[in-house]
Amino acid sequence: MTAPSSAVDTPLENSVTLRFxxxxxxxxxxxxxxxxxxxxxVDKAAYAAAVGWAKTYCVTAYVGNIHFADPxxxxxxxxxxxxxxHTGTSSMHIRTVVSSGSVSGDDGGKRSECLVIFVAVGPDGKPVPVPAFEPRTDAERLDSDHAVARIAVRKDIVEExxxxxYTDAGTAERTVLRFLAAPTDVNWGGKVHGGTVMDWIDEAAYVCSTRYCGLDTVAVFSGGVRFLKPLRIGDVVEVxxxxxxxxxxxxxxAVHVRSGSPRSREMDLTTTCLTVMVARDDEGTAVPVPPWAPRSEEDRRLHEHARNLLLIRSRAPGSVLPTHLRPGSGGNE
Incomplete structure (x- = not known):
């Protein structure tokens, strides 16, 4: 006798596609x-996939290796x-691909791709277990193996x-944006949306890089986006x-996001990231930028830190870094 439909275990869907x-x-x-x-x-789509799988509220923990291709x-x-x-005990590794093209469909293509990690949490805000993901096809096994292989690389990036x-001893170009986290920045859990934080990061990196080179700039890569603490609506935010x-x-x-209550001068580090920007001329073509020469001890340490991140990322299995991310002779890429 066939079991009632309510008693049949429906396989969990591991993919969500947003179209707009x-x-x-x-x-x-x-x-x-x-x-x-x-x-x-990216954050919204990954959130939908995570909640659909975990059947509970989920928070963004990490976003890595984001390459931006055509706009x-x-x-x-x-x-x-x-x-x-891939899934861990409470984490979900989510491959996210952004594609776009004209409505007629004649010129569509992939615009960016990255791996997002969400963590399932319970009502008390603590991590809770999620169902294990078991790859069923060769393509799923390949994606799962790729995600697992990146775990060690990600740990090295996080530690680095x-x-x-980062202190006032640094002499490089620096920009600080300050504002209040607005009610329109809220996510489904009542805190600031992770995607909104990444938008702030992009804005700060844009101002910093544009002021440095005096040209229009655009992001081509973001990595090491690590969410350490949630931001509350009404907090003072520094990017x-x-x-x-x-x-x-x-x-x-390098971008650091801090936040705190307007009633206090205490600011907590909430998010870190490393973004690569390129300068463009009036036609939108990437052009050379003035080389930056470290002057202080902190400058030299952070300069070496950036090179170390390049080398760590180059160890990722199957990683093919674009030219602007490859360390070359003489310290240039």
Whole structure:
């Protein structure tokens, strides 16, 4: 006798695809959709996939190895596909791909891809177990193996970034944005949306890099986006971006997000990131930037830190770093 439908175990869906039009309000300083907005889309799609799998509230823990290819244009039909490829005890590793093209479908293509890690939490905010993901196809096994292989690389990146200190002894270009976290920044858990934080990071990196080179800049890579603590609505937020390394065309910008109550002067570090920006001419072509020469001991340490991150990322299995991320002779890329 066939069991009632309510008693049948329905396999969990490990993939979610969001489809929408890039609207005029998505237009950024670059003349197309900025990287920060794309990262907001990524976070929302990955959140939907995570909650659908875990059946509980989930929080963003890490976003890594994000390469931005061709830009998304206002009016494009956008697809953001988020697929769970590996699970830990309470974590879900989610491969997220952003594609876009004209509504007619003639010029579509992949615009960015990254791995997002969400953690399932219970009502008390503590991690809770999630169902194990078991790959069923060769493609799923390949994606799962790739995610597992990146775990050791990610640990090295996190440790390398954790050991760094940023003080006033640094002499490089630096930008600090300050504002209040607004009610419109809220996520489904009542805190600031992780995608919104990544948008702030992109804005700060843009200002820092543009002031340094005097040209329009755009993000081509973000990595090591680690969410340490949640930001509360109404908090004072500081987003500090500092130049730490330059290549031929790329500017590596370390970004730190801090927040705290307006009733206190205490600020907690909530998010860290390393973003690579490139300068563009009036036609949108990447152009060389002035080389930055470290002057203080802190400058030299952070310069070496940026190179170490390049080397760590190059060890990722199957990793093919674009030219602007490859360490070359003489300290340039």
């Amino acid at each position: 039009l890039a609207s005029p309000t998505d237009l950024g300083h670059s003349g197309s959709v900025d990287a920060g907005t794309v990262l907001e889309w 998304v244009v206002v009016g494009d039909l956008v697809e953001v596909e988020a697929t769970i490829v 970034m954790r050991r760094q200190e 500090e971006a500092r130049l730490v390394y330059t290549g031929h065309k790329g500017m590596h910008v």
